Amino acid sequence: MAVIPLRRREGLKALLWLSPWLAGFGVFFAYPLLATVYFSFFKYDLFSLSFTGLDNYAYFLKDDRAWISIRNTAWLVVVMVPAQVLFALGVAQLVTRLKAGVGFFRTVFYLPSLIPVTAGTVAFVFLMNPATGPVNRILGLAGVQGPDWFGDKDWSKPGLTLLAMWGVGNLMVIFLAALLDVPRHLYEAAAIDGAGAWRQFRSITLPTIRPVLMFSAVTGVIYTLQYFTQAMIAARVASGTTDAPGTAFTPGYPEMSTLTLPQWLFQTGFRDYTMGYACVLALVLFAASLVFTLILLRQFRGFEEVAS
Structure with missing residues (x-):
């Protein structure tokens, strides 16, 4: 044997x-x-x-809607992801400094993330309605003319960004746990040396929570590259389109400003039944996710080397 x-x-x-x-x-x-x-x-x-x-592949290079969807998706990645991360980090930093009512404010900021995506998006679009929504009414009381958030092509993507910032409760809780895990004696030593709040944040807080920042940035980019449901529902509600027999909603309202690459992939694959071309779009989406992730990992690695 x-x-x-x-x-x-x-x-x-x-x-x-x-x-x-x-x-x-x-x-x-x-x-x-x-x-x-x-x-x-x-x-x-x-x-x-x-x-x-x-x-x-040749048709992809000539497909105007594909390139529009790529530009819209890139805009969301460049603007929405940093806005979410910075807002969640700011809220978490604020909650850690509160002397009273910490549980209340933590709950208030976390609750929107528990709302189902569809219901939350519909409610948010109604809140931002230019005619009857309370947001524009409050702006009107302050003498500010509120925009048509989801009916104007120049404001639709900022509206989606505000929607994303409204639901950062999960990310806020993660940052909150990371901030509470920073050793207190480091802040005390820095304060004795005369370091101000900004210097403490830059030299102690950021290096300590760097892994959480990297996680939130990478997952945020991957999630935003797959951005589909909120943009589709917001466009449908804002346009007033219904699923009546014989009608089909084309994503991107208004004027293709909310058309993302996953939406165009869905349109070509499951409505136009051009699965071969949809596979090309899926490969483009996969390549974009890979490239963005590698860039972020390299940037954070460089930040770590500088910090050390």
Whole structure:
């Protein structure tokens, strides 16, 4: 009977323990990715399959709506993600400094994140309604003419950004836990040395919570690149479109300003049944997620080297 070498036995044991992860990786990531690449070279409508080579990629380069959706998605990544992170960090910093009512304010800021996405988006659009919403009425009392938040192409994406900031409760709680975990003696030593609040925040707080900042930025970018539900519902409610028989809502209201890449992927794949072209859009989305994640990881690594 042949004796299996120790190194091979250890390797087989490691593969055995890794087999659940390897199976999940293969079934839920590797196979779908390879299938997406394969179908991107075909004209595929769920019923027939014909090879078209690079035609889908050539059409992508000429697809105006695809590029509009990419610009809108990039805008949301560049503006919405930093706004969410900074607002959540600011709220968490404020809550940690409160002397009384900490539980109340923590609950108030966290509650919006518990509302279902659909209900929360519908309610927010009604709150921002230019004619009957309380937000514009309050602005009117202050002498400010409120905009048509979700009916004006110049204000629709800022409106979605405010919606995202309204629901940062989950991120706020994470930052709150990270801030409370910063050793108090570091602040006391810095105060003795004459460091002000900003210097303490920059030299103590930020380096300590750096892993949480990296996590929030990376997950925020990935989530925003997949931004779909809120933009679709806000556009539908603002436009007054209903699902009447024989009607189909085209995402992007107003004037394609809220059209994101996942929405256009959904439109081409599940409404126009051009699955081959939808696979190209999915690969573009995957590549964008990969590039943004690598850039963020490199930036945080550089920040860590500078801080050390």
